[in-house]
Amino acid sequence: MPLDQFVLFGDSITQQSFSQSPATGSFAFGAALADAYARKLDVVNRGLSGYCTVQAYRALPLCIPEPEAVRMRFLLVFFGANDARIAGSPGGPDQTVPLAEYKSNLRHIIEHPAVQVHEGVKIILVTTPPIDERKALRADQEKYPTLAMQRVLRRTAANTALYAQAARDLGEELGVPVLDIWSAMVARAGHSRHDPITPGSMEAPVNDTLQSYLHDGLHFTGEGYKVLYGELMALIERTWPEEMPARLRMKLPAWDNGKTWVKPKADDVSGEGTLRASGVFEAVVHDVQKLDRWE
Structure with a gap:
């Protein structure tokens, strides 16, 4: 029996959430989540670098599991960093999605039949994160040589904040829990959306704390992913405490659980030396292969 899935559906920030690159440092959000839910839920990375919500909506059926195959218990929806790009800005095809359309696209993603067919699926909407214009400009100039002599911002802090608010508003309208990563990072940096x-x-003055979360002004460092992980665990604890990792049973028992595993009897030839299990746990152990050695 397959494990239920915790699907991470987002753009490059999601795609990089398992990365061990120097930019992300020693903490990987996706790996930490997979470790917390090991043998309880499968954490699935469906991050799509560069995607805006228009592309995400079209790709969604290919990213969501079929309910006949496996149940999706959680869906984390994390788009907006590309939608919020300034329209007509240089450097690659235009990814911009107008604010109203962005909000509408998120609604369509959440209400998509491929999502809703998973009865009881727990959806978490993540706001667009903040950006640091100074680091973003520097990173864009390094990535696109034609911008080296220009000071053209492809994303602005103020515009991105509008997309974060749109996600908050949609979450309230639909009754979907919102992980407000924009506010979480900004608050830790000593500010708020009311500044x-x-x-x-x-x-604004250079803020070392905010910059420490964004290695290129947009994508997360390990410290940024730590904030995301902490906020996600806090949201699950508040909203669905029974789904916290510590409160879920493993699908297979611990190897040294003496109340579960039963050593085969020496004279048991009818069972061909198979390992038997007793006790209560979610999965059923059938036909475990004979062990060459039992200690």
């Missing part, structure tokens, strides 16, 4: 100058903008 007269948007944190991370060129007009």
Whole structure:
């Protein structure tokens, strides 16, 4: 019997959530989540680098498991960083999605039949994260040589904040829990969405804490992923405490659980030396192969 899935559906920030690159440091959000839910839920990375919500909606049926094959228990939806790109900005095809359309696309993703067919699926909507314009500009100039002599921002802190608010508003309208990563990072940096100058903008003072979360002004460092992981665990604890890793049973028992495993009798030839199990746990152990050695 396959494990239920915790699907991470997002853009490059999601795709890189298992990365061990120097940019992300020693902490990988996806790996930490998979470790926490080991033998309880399968954490599936469906991060699609560069995708906006238009592309995400079209790709969704290929990213969501068929209910006949496996149950999707959680779906984390994390798009917006590309939608919020400034329209017509240089450097690759335009990814921009207007604000109203972005919100509508998120609604369609959440309400998609391929998602809703999973009865009881727990959906978590993640806001667009903050950006740091100084680091983003520097990274864009390094990536696109034609921008080296320009000071053209492909994303702005203020515009990105609008997309974060759209996700908050949609979550409230649909009754879907929102992981507000924008506010979580900004608050840790000593600011809020009510500040007269948007944190991370060129007009605001350099904020070392905010910059420590974004290695290129957009994508997360290990410290940024730690914030995301902590906020996700806190949200699950508040909303579905019974789904916290510590409260879920493993699908297979621990190897040294004496109340579960029963050593074959020496004179038991009818069972061909198979290992038997007793006790209560979610999976059923059938036909475990004969062990050459039992210690």
